[in-house]
Amino acid sequence: SYELTQPPSVSVSPGQTARITCSADALPKQYAYWYQQKPGQAPVLVIYKDSERPSGIPERFSGSSSGTTVTLTISGVQAEDEADYYCQSADSSGTWVFGGGTKLTVL
Amino acid sequence: EVQLVESGGGLVQPGGSLKLSCAASGFTFSGSAMHWVRQASGKGLEWVGRIRSKANSYATAYAASVKGRFTISRDDSKNTAYLQMNSLKTEDTAVYYCTSNGIWGQGTLVTVSS
Numbered sequence: 001s002y003e004l005t006q007p008p009s010v011s012v013s014p015g016q017t018a019r020i021t022c023s024a025d026a027l028p029k030q031y032a033y034w035y036q037q038k039p040g041q042a043p044v045l046v047i048y049k050d051s052e053r054p055s056g057i058p059e060r061f062s063g064s065s066s067g068t069t070v071t072l073t074i075s076g077v078q079a080e081d082e083a084d085y086y087c088q089s090a091d092s093s094g095t096w097v098f099g100g101g102t103k104l105t106v107l
Numbered sequence: 108e109v110q111l112v113e114s115g116g117g118l119v120q121p122g123g124s125l126k127l128s129c130a131a132s133g134f135t136f137s138g139s140a141m142h143w144v145r146q147a148s149g150k151g152l153e154w155v156g157r158i159r160s161k162a163n164s165y166a167t168a169y170a171a172s173v174k175g176r177f178t179i180s181r182d183d184s185k186n187t188a189y190l191q192m193n194s195l196k197t198e199d200t201a202v203y204y205c206t207s208n209g210i211w212g213q214g215t216l217v218t219v220s221s
Contacts, residue, residue, distance in 0.1 A: 033209075035152070043152065045209035054209060086152050095168050096142065096154035 004087050004099035011105040018074040020102045022087030025068055032070040033088045034063060036081075037101075043086065047072060074104075082106045109133035111205050116215030119195055127190040127215060129205030137161065139208055141181060141188040145201035146214075155203070158188065173199075195219045 004024045012018040022032060032050050035043035045054050047063035050070055060075045074081055087099040115127040129141065140163070143155040156169035158179045167179050178191040188205055195217075202214040 037152075042204055042211040042213055043206075044211070048209060084151075088152075088154075093168060094140075094157065094159075095170075096144075096157070098144075098152045098154060101151040 002091065002097060004089060004097055006085075006087060006099040006102045008100070009103045009105065011107055012077050013107045014079060015076055018077050018081070018104055020072045020074075020085050020087075020104065021069055022071070022099050023069040024089065024097075030089045030091065032063070032065065034061075034072045035086045035088065036083045037086065038083045046085075077104075077106055079106050109210055111207065111210055111212035113203065113205055113212040113215040116203065116217045118218045118220065120221050121195060121197055121219055123195050123219070124191070124193045125195065125217060126192070127203055127205075127217070129188040129190075129212060131186045131188070131207065134208060134210070136186040136207075137183040141179070142206050143179060143188075143190050144204045144206055145199075145217075146204070147198075147201040150201075153201075155190070192217070 002024050004022050006022050010018055010020055034047040036046045037043040046057050046061045050065040051063040062073045064071050084101045084103050086101045090096050110132055112130045119125050138160050140157055140159045142157040145153050145155050154170055156179050158181050159166040176194045181188045197219050200219045202216050204214045205212045
C-alpha cells in the first residue's frame, strides 16, 4: 500500500489560478482521479485518468502528471469552486487510495 | 438518469450488524465494479472495499480497517450492491457512499453508539 499526499489548504483570489498537488511513489504506474466535494454533498468527479475531464465539468478544470506528482489546476477560479478536493489512485490489485484532501478557499 | 441510491443506514450498538444497499440505474451495472467509500464527520474519504463484475469473478478487496468484518456482495438481477457490516465499532461511524464509473450516491449515515 502507499499514501497520497496533498496540501491541507490552498487559497486563491477569484480569477486567479489554483494548483493542487498530489504526490506518491506509485503514481507513475496508476492513473489519478480528482473529486470535488462541497459541504453536505457527495463527491463529484472532476478529472479522471490524470487529465481527462468528464462531460459537464467546466473547462477551467484540468489535470496533469509529472513524475510522482499529479496536479489539479483550476484556471480563473470562481467562488463556486470553493470546496474540498481529493485525489485518488489505485495499487496494482485495484485497491483504492485517497489523498487527505485539500480545502480550496476563494478569498 | 444515471444514479446510485444508498439505503439501510441508521443507529446501531457497538458489536452489532447493519446491511447497506446501493441501487443502480442508468448504466450497465452488471459490467461495472462497485466500490464503497466512507467519510467520518469532518474527515476525509476512506476507501472501504470493492466488488468486481461477474467477468472478473466477483473479486472483492477490502481496506485493512474493515477486513474480516465487512462483506461486499451484489445482485446483478436487481442492479444492487450490498455492504454487510458486522462487529461494528464506534470508529465505523460515517457516511457511507457507493460509487462506480465516477458516479456517487448521496450517501447513508451509519452511527455506531451505545
